[in-house]
Amino acid sequence: xxxxxxxxxxxxTLRLSxxxxxxxxxxxxxxxxxxxxxxxxSCNSFNKLTQIQTLILKLGLxxxxxVLTKFASTSSELDAIHYASSFVFSSDADIRVFDTFLxxxxxxxxxxxxxxxxxAVYSYRTMLDYGVFPNKFTYPFVLKSCAGLARxxxxxxxxxxxxxFGFDDDLHVQNTMIHMxxxxxxxxxxxxxxxxxxxxxxxxxxSAMIGGYAxxxxxADAIALFREMQVKxxxxxxxxxxxxxxxxxxxxxxxxxxxxxxxxxxxKLQQPVELCNALxxxxxxxxxxxxxxxxxxxxxxxxxxxxxxxxxxxxxxGRGEEAVSLFEEMIEAGVTPDDVAFIGLLSAxxxxxLVETGRYYFNTMVxxxxxxxxxxHYGCMVDLLSRAGLxxxxxxxxxxxxxxxNQIIWRSIITACHARGELKLGESITKRxxxxxxxxxxxxxxxxxxxxxxxxxxxxxxxxxxxxMKGMKKVPGSTMIELNNEMYExxxxxxxxxxxxxxxxxxxxxxxxxxxxGYVPTTSQVxxxxxxxxxxxxLNRHSEKLAIAFALINTAPGTPIRFVKNLRVCEDCHxxxxxxSKIYNREIVVRDRNRFHxxxxxxxxxxxxx
DNA sequence: TTAGGGTTAG
Numbered sequence: 001x002x003x004x005x006x007x008x009x010x011x012x013t014l015r016l017s018x019x020x021x022x023x024x025x026x027x028x029x030x031x032x033x034x035x036x037x038x039x040x041x042s043c044n045s046f047n048k049l050t051q052i053q054t055l056i057l058k059l060g061l062x063x064x065x066x067v068l069t070k071f072a073s074t075s076s077e078l079d080a081i082h083y084a085s086s087f088v089f090s091s092d093a094d095i096r097v098f099d100t101f102l103x104x105x106x107x108x109x110x111x112x113x114x115x116x117x118x119x120a121v122y123s124y125r126t127m128l129d130y131g132v133f134p135n136k137f138t139y140p141f142v143l144k145s146c147a148g149l150a151r152x153x154x155x156x157x158x159x160x161x162x163x164x165f166g167f168d169d170d171l172h173v174q175n176t177m178i179h180m181x182x183x184x185x186x187x188x189x190x191x192x193x194x195x196x197x198x199x200x201x202x203x204x205x206x207s208a209m210i211g212g213y214a215x216x217x218x219x220a221d222a223i224a225l226f227r228e229m230q231v232k233x234x235x236x237x238x239x240x241x242x243x244x245x246x247x248x249x250x251x252x253x254x255x256x257x258x259x260x261x262x263x264x265x266x267x268k269l270q271q272p273v274e275l276c277n278a279l280x281x282x283x284x285x286x287x288x289x290x291x292x293x294x295x296x297x298x299x300x301x302x303x304x305x306x307x308x309x310x311x312x313x314x315x316x317x318g319r320g321e322e323a324v325s326l327f328e329e330m331i332e333a334g335v336t337p338d339d340v341a342f343i344g345l346l347s348a349x350x351x352x353x354l355v356e357t358g359r360y361y362f363n364t365m366v367x368x369x370x371x372x373x374x375x376x377h378y379g380c381m382v383d384l385l386s387r388a389g390l391x392x393x394x395x396x397x398x399x400x401x402x403x404x405x406n407q408i409i410w411r412s413i414i415t416a417c418h419a420r421g422e423l424k425l426g427e428s429i430t431k432r433x434x435x436x437x438x439x440x441x442x443x444x445x446x447x448x449x450x451x452x453x454x455x456x457x458x459x460x461x462x463x464x465x466x467x468x469m470k471g472m473k474k475v476p477g478s479t480m481i482e483l484n485n486e487m488y489e490x491x492x493x494x495x496x497x498x499x500x501x502x503x504x505x506x507x508x509x510x511x512x513x514x515x516x517x518g519y520v521p522t523t524s525q526v527x528x529x530x531x532x533x534x535x536x537x538x539l540n541r542h543s544e545k546l547a548i549a550f551a552l553i554n555t556a557p558g559t560p561i562r563f564v565k566n567l568r569v570c571e572d573c574h575x576x577x578x579x580x581s582k583i584y585n586r587e588i589v590v591r592d593r594n595r596f597h598x599x600x601x602x603x604x605x606x607x608x609x610x
Numbered sequence: 611t612t613a614g615g616g617t618t619a620g
Contacts, residue, residue: 073611073612099611100612101611101612104611104612104613105611105612108612108613135612136613137611137612137613138612138613139613140612140613140614141612141613143614144613144614170613170614171614172613172614173613173614174614175613175614175615176613176614176615177614178614178615179614179615182615202614202615203615204614204615205614205615206615207614207615207616208614208615209615210615211615211616212615237615238616239615239616240615240616241616242615242616242617243615243616245616245617246616246617272616272617273617274616274617275616275617276617277616277617277618278616278617279617280617280618281617281618303617303618304618305617305618306617306618307618308617308618308619309617309618310618311618312618312619338618339619340618340619340620341618341619342619343618343619343620344618344619347619374620375620376619376620379620380619408620
């Protein structure tokens with residue numbers, strides 16, 4: 001909320017006399033009090049607020065709770081509220097007689113403003129210290145601030161006072177509590193507990209929990225809960241759909257995503273811009289970027305999020321030039337890019353090898369749009385240079401950065417070293433990373449990969465032992481695939497699926513056909529110190545190959561195959577998938593950790609550049 | 611005189 005733009009007549013005629021003194025007559029005092037309240041009622045600028053403050057001091061109303069309360073609640077603008085609240089709290093008045101509303105106003109102002117969430121919580125604690133009782137309106141503000149701060153213990157302590165003051169049966173408070181827990185990394189169980197114990201549940205409760213699951217990466221639980229919601233007969237609304245769509249996006253569940261789209265149409269749900277954005281994002285990230293683009297073109301209202309979603313979508317599919325031209329179109333349409341849009345644009349340049357374009361936009365961002373580059377922007381630039389094979393330039397760039405490079409940045413360079421055969425350089429950077437962060441598992445994996453490529457098996461074994469000793473594990477690679485609206489997950493060597501025998505037979509057949517077509521296994525990818533034949537066997541049991549075999553068995557010839565990998569696709573699987581796309585005449589769309597690969601007729605859209 | 615769940619990157 002902002003001040004009204006139209007100036008108020010009452011205030012513009014205000015004149016302050018430096019010699020004004022009020023006689024100690026109560027009637028006159030009351031008139032003064034009423035006048036102040038009226039002035040505050042029509043106060044419309046920060047400047048006038050300070051004038052009224054002077055008047056309050058002059059009229060001797062410094063400790064009048066009614067006036068002070070009104071003063072503090074005049075505006076929702078942060079500067080004004082901050083100013084007013086410090087004036088109020090520094091008064092000699094007995095704060096205990098202040099209304100709860102005053103504190104709620106202050107807490108709300110802080111809760112709704114960017115970086116002031118901690119002040120909201122502080123004001124809430126001040127409220128308790130002064131013995132002013134919170135009410136049912138206080139907690140949604142406080143819990144929202146805890147959500148923004150994402151501090152679980154803080155949230156738990158507020159939860160305890162909610163119970164203590166008896167507001168835990170209020171539906172609004174319950175729902176905000178679920179939301180709060182869902183904003184904390186380790187909060188999902190506490191959220192579910194509140195959800196399960198709620199005597200009343202409405203669509204907001206369900207949406208909060210579904211959205212929370214999706215946000216915290218428990219997307220399968222999000223979808224399961226959505227199904228439960230339908231079974232219980234609770235009607236989802238458009239906000240529920242946004243949450244479910246975000247879970248579909250995470251999982252790569254295109255079929256379910258399409259179902260949501262038709263549900264929205266069938267049930268004639270409202271389609272606010274957030275829902276359209278979620279649909280665009282879902283289609284782009286589930287592999288159908290053309291459909292995402294089509295929806296984007298049909299939208300009447302577009303926010304920066306809409307533009308960014310589709311730019312990022314194109315970037316992920318390696319369509320960097322289109323992403324760049326869309327960015328230009330956005331600027332022409334009068335939408336000012338923000339820091340996130342630039343991350344999307346720079347990553348588009350990076351995935352498509354547009355080195356000069358990326359450099360140009362990095363400079364434009366700083367010079368023309370005055371956006372201070374964050375670590376992510378530097379990360380994109382380092383990635384851009386590294387992927388293009390400019391390892392030395394990337395290192396120079398890192399040395400000139402005004403901020404400390406993070407893990408992600410070093411890892412880009414190390415990956416580039418690995419790909420370009422600069423193994424010695426890669427080794428020395430990785431060793432330094434391990435010295436700095438000895439408990440970060442992925443550093444050891446990087447070093448181990450480099451030794452594998454150098455064929456230094458002894459050193460590799462040592463790295464492995466070191467990881468075992470420290471109790472660290474490599475994140476296992478997994479592949480998810482959707483079939484008949486169900487998601488199936490495969491890990492390497494997986495035998496949990498009931499069709500596993502058929503799947504392995506198919507894998508063997510694929511191997512024979514591929515070899516006949518000229519495929520040579522990339523055995524240096526295998527990180528185990530075993531002989532070549534076993535290495536080949538181990539490659540054939542990668543989760544991607546199991547998923548492809550599963551899809552070949554269970555889908556009609558010619559049906560496109562789509563799946564999602566949790567890690568970057570490995571060199572051998574990339575090469576094998578190209579062969580498979582040709583041999584079995586299938587379009588195969590793979591989303592890996594970073595981007596999409598569209599395999600068709602023996603070629604990949606990434607041009608072997610990823 | 612005040613209140614709850616939603617979209618982009620990392």
